[in-house]
Amino acid sequence: MSDLLFTVDNGIARITLNRPDKLNAFSTEMIELWIDALQMIRDDEEIRVVVLAGNGRAFCSGGDVKSMTSGEGMLYNNTGVGDMVTTALARKNTLWKKVQRIPLLLQEIDKPVIAVIQGVALGAGFDMTLACDIRIAAKSTKISESYVKAGIVPGDGGAYFLPRFIGVDKALELLWTGDVLSAEEAKLLGLVTHVVADDQIDEFVENYIQRLVDGPQDVLRFTKRAVYQGLNMDLRTSLDMISSAMGIVTELPDYQEGVRAILEKRKPNFE
Missing domain, CATH: 1.10.12 (Lyase 2-enoyl-coa Hydratase; Chain  A, domain 2)
Known part of the structure; x- marks a missing residue:
């Protein structure tokens, strides 16, 4: 199965992160397919609404921690073969050319982009939803800017988006502590647009996006x-x-x- 599913039907583009056994953590294939899908969405005038979701019991857990330490991952891939400067540059370039293209492309899309969040949305996984226009979360969802717990900086948009949503002090607190928020807590801060009961979220999302599809x-x-x-x-x-x-x-x-x-x-x- 592909690490990312992409369909277009009746003007609705759906992107589904599809590594449920890894809580939809990023993979090279996922990121590359994600970039391709966003470019197509940006340029296709027939697409009216975009829905971003995760398959299984999580939206996205961000970077694959196991791959970070094994050297197999694309996010923090230790591909340098010389001194430490080369290694750091390789990691920077991989971020810039791959995963960081996603929030940049999301900002280029002038159609409504809806993130549907369930389970957990951690680190870069949550930051990708902040690059969307509307965030609809299942009530049981847990959210965290968890970079600090892995000893890394918020490399995927958190340092840009968070202070614009909630102010500098609250942004720094979340980034410095990695505290876990419930969906309701995230909504109170303004990080989530709607919180819906888990068993009602699919119906809510479909009704919501249909209103946008039917709009001018x-x-x-x-x-x-x-x-x-x-x-x-x-x-x-x-x-x-x-x-x-x-x-x-x-x-x-x-x-x-x-x-x-x-x-x-x-x-x-x-x-």
Whole structure:
């Protein structure tokens, strides 16, 4: 079986991490397939929503600790054959060219990206969900920025995303301690969007993503761009950008349908 499953059906792209016996810890194959899937999603205009999930009893436990120590793993692969500088550079390059491409690609996708979290989401496994737009967690989920427990730094986005979600002090506390959070605790901090009973999460997710699939796609994409780009803009620049988007979307069929639906007091039927 492949370490990552990827399907597209009725405008919904589904990426499923598929190493359940390893709690979906990263492998070279998984990362390479993940990168390929994200590139396809980014460039395919027919895809409307992306769902990221894990197979089995975990979302993702991050790096494969056994492979880190054996020299077989891609995350911290000891491939250098000379002095320590060469080894450190090889590890850096492997991170940069492989696993770190995932959050970068996720940020390039202008469609809604939904992370479905269950079991455990640890270290880089959890950081990948922070690069998504919405995080829906099963109530029994446990979350940890566990890098410190392995004696490593947060190399996969935690140092970037966490302070933007919860502030510098809380981010450092989680990264320094590796404390384990329940799904409800993560939601209170703003790290999880929804917490759902374990036996109801599949139904909740399907209903949630269908609302997005049925929405006005260009509006959703322009809005996502406006929100993320606005984080790095002053107000004047953000307003200038969104006024351009408004000019474009009001010439599209979805705008006409939306206005008619409001006037006719019915649910809109967007293309």
